[in-house]
Amino acid sequence: SAGPYLVGLIGEGITASLTPAMHVAEAREMGLEYEYRILDLIELGRPASDVGSLIAESRSAGFSALNITHPCKQLVLELVDDLDTDAARLGAANLVVLEEERLVGYNTDWMGYRDGLTAGLPGASFDRVLQIGCGGAGAATAYALLSTGAQRLDLTDVDGTRAEELAARMRAHFPSQTIVTVEHGDLPRAIARADGVVHATPMGMLHHPGIAFDVAWLREGAWLSDVVYRPLQTELVRQAADRGHPVLDGGLMAVGQACASLRIITGMLPDRDRMERTFRAL
Ligand code: NAD
Secondary structure (H helix, E strand, C coil): CCCCEEEEEEEEECCCCHHHHHHHHHHCCCCCCEEEEEEHHHHHHHHHHHHHHHHHHHHCCCCCCEEECCCCHHHHHHHCCCCCCHHHHHCCCCEEEECCEEEEEEEEEHHHHHHHHHHHHCCCCEEEEEEECEEEEEHHHHHHHCCCCCCCEEECCHHHHHHHHHHHHHHCCCCCCCEEEHHHHHHHHHHCCEEEEEECCCEEECECCCCCCHHCCCCCCCEECCCCCCCCCCEEEEEHHCCCCEECCHHHHHHHHHHHHHHHHHHCCCCCCHHHHHHHHC
16 A cells, blocks of 8 residues: 555664664655654563554554564464465564454565675675574574575574574475584584674674674685674674675664565565665664
């Protein structure tokens, strides 16, 4: 439909999110009447388990769609009437479209990461990739990497069961690709063999300072991708770039998920490059 659109974001601790500004600026360029509201569970004093009632209340209030973030991306899987195939496979939804009679769930995180990979690391090899961190963001990056042709994906997490669970889920959907888990002690050797390394833990954020591995372990020419986008220039990104590795910061994924969400919500094609310029100026 041509709108007007009322869209929201449900999650915890999201008052400073850059997503509303990205949606609103691009929708304005597209000539749409578009409002984007933050529904912060902490601010509203509601538990994550209230996400279903919040969605129902949002429908009554006239919302057309809701982005969903931590800690509700798995909870909403049970609440939607229809679930996009990719969202079902990777096991999380971050967008719920409120159609006339139905709730339809999508995952645009993996689309955003996939589009960012091709735009930000042109010509890179994805034959053998190692990923550190197997939580929410990690499920999306792993799915995107395997969908774009990673032949071998090594998964590691301080919580070994998380790596095992993600590996099992991905093996079920990508049976002809090799998906293995790596123990912490084997990390230096596994990193040295990878064409590229994806970092998908919160390390490098303001409240999680530090670096998840020693960049000296990267082999010459290997690319590095960080999902952390606040700040864009994490210690990991800075050190890898200083050593001459091709790097992809978390910005393209953040822009890509917003762009894909806006496309699904409006049925119109946003300008991804323009959205990225808006994002980097925020
Ligand atoms: P999460 O808690 O779901 O998962 C993080 C995982 O990392 C956990 O499994 C944890 O055990 C593991 N981990 C933590 N420290 C580790 C370490 N040192 N070594 C190995 N594993 C470690 O969190 P999440 O939702 O996946 O978010 C992770 C980061 O991704 C956050 O910084 C978030 O802001 C970012 N993110 C970015 C985008 C984007 O669009 N760029 C999208 C989603 C999330």
